[in-house]
Amino acid sequence: MSCAEMRPLIEGYFDHELDLVRSLEIEKHVESCTACAEHLKHLQGLNLTLHAARLHEAAPERLRRWAESLGEPRAKRVPVFHWDMFHQWGTLGVAAFAGAALWIGVPLAERTVSERQVADEIVSAHVRSLMAGHLTDVASTHQHTVKPWFSGKVDFAPFVRDFDEFGFALKGGRLEYVSQRPAAALVYQHHQHIVNLILWPAAAARDRSSETLTRRGYNLVHWIRSGMTYWAISDLNSRDLQQFVQIFESQAVLPGTS
Amino acid sequence: MSPQDDHRAFQDAVLPHLDAAYTLARWITRRPQDAEDVVQEALVRALKYFSGYRGGNARAWFLTIVRNTSFTWLQRHRSPEIQTDSEERMAERPDENSNPEAVMLQGASRQKVRLAVGELPLEFREVVILRELEGLDYKEIAAVVGVPIGTVMSRLARGRARLQESLGEMRSSL
Numbered sequence: 001m002s003c004a005e006m007r008p009l010i011e012g013y014f015d016h017e018l019d020l021v022r023s024l025e026i027e028k029h030v031e032s033c034t035a036c037a038e039h040l041k042h043l044q045g046l047n048l049t050l051h052a053a054r055l056h057e058a059a060p061e062r063l064r065r066w067a068e069s070l071g072e073p074r075a076k077r078v079p080v081f082h083w084d085m086f087h088q089w090g091t092l093g094v095a096a097f098a099g100a101a102l103w104i105g106v107p108l109a110e111r112t113v114s115e116r117q118v119a120d121e122i123v124s125a126h127v128r129s130l131m132a133g134h135l136t137d138v139a140s141t142h143q144h145t146v147k148p149w150f151s152g153k154v155d156f157a158p159f160v161r162d163f164d165e166f167g168f169a170l171k172g173g174r175l176e177y178v179s180q181r182p183a184a185a186l187v188y189q190h191h192q193h194i195v196n197l198i199l200w201p202a203a204a205a206r207d208r209s210s211e212t213l214t215r216r217g218y219n220l221v222h223w224i225r226s227g228m229t230y231w232a233i234s235d236l237n238s239r240d241l242q243q244f245v246q247i248f249e250s251q252a253v254l255p256g257t258s
Numbered sequence: 259m260s261p262q263d264d265h266r267a268f269q270d271a272v273l274p275h276l277d278a279a280y281t282l283a284r285w286i287t288r289r290p291q292d293a294e295d296v297v298q299e300a301l302v303r304a305l306k307y308f309s310g311y312r313g314g315n316a317r318a319w320f321l322t323i324v325r326n327t328s329f330t331w332l333q334r335h336r337s338p339e340i341q342t343d344s345e346e347r348m349a350e351r352p353d354e355n356s357n358p359e360a361v362m363l364q365g366a367s368r369q370k371v372r373l374a375v376g377e378l379p380l381e382f383r384e385v386v387i388l389r390e391l392e393g394l395d396y397k398e399i400a401a402v403v404g405v406p407i408g409t410v411m412s413r414l415a416r417g418r419a420r421l422q423e424s425l426g427e428m429r430s431s432l
Contacts (some may be wrong), residue, residue, distance in 0.1 A: 046418055055281050055372060057284045067272065071268050217274075
């Protein structure tokens, strides 16, 4: 097969559109043909360039909220029933749900609604932070630089430590505004992945063990410890993110626990 | 199906693809505000036609609506390829008086890439976005754009070649 005939197949190969036999043919051809190897390299280069330019756009929060409410039958008018709960309890049947609602009642429903909103805000904060120049307000790998930076900006002292020895290197800190209050964001890097740990004083004093959830392709872990609310978010897989949380929890000297 | 189930099913079908929808609309209309309007309109259409959606590839289904809404929107508001989009170009063009190296370091290369993509003719631009950014396969792109797979392949090849050309200069200067 000539190079001219090969050319469209190279793109098909690059786009994973060819069957195994054809793919092997291309791989063999590319080994011996500089022009086609060059073409393949250019395709890869272009793909990397486009991704590096971050052409992806996150839908504005306003649009997302609007989309989430679209087609909602009467949710706003029946605050006790939230669809998340309905979904969770669906398999147990409405009777079980109604029974449960008697003792869990409204607070859980409200908690679910507001937590969903907070999770959305965390995702938005994370996505914003990944855009050019927004990752850190204070860029430093030193906890003694990052921690004091927060004083006067937030009304609490976040626990800041570099976990480089565990594979999570501190990159810096950032001010966030979540759930209508200032929050501290600590930025960590694990290989190519950024982890944002966002924290602020919890409304409820009771500790809560970590819960994981996935939103818009990101993994999130949420927990409450010693009066602080924590949200860790990353495109890391769930297991690695949970590992990060374990490292943080095991290392953290938190107020009232030391 | 109860209204709750309907709502849940609709949300499950479209919400995971909202960013993809916004990105596609953003790169077809080339303006963020327009993209927001288009996606809103597309969502309303999607809800309206949702009863006719038989399951399957929700992303391709929703992106088809977004793509068609974008085109209707362009036709209604401006002629796509005559429009020069001066507003955005002014905003994204790097300062030509400044030191080119410094501009690169400040992330202007990103702007250049965005400019190059924005300048692609619409028919190439949409397939490049769908393939390179959204990762749709040829069959899905053919369904979204409404052309045969062969056309997808040739448009994609030409779109990529044009981008290589306009970015080649940039790369060699890096």
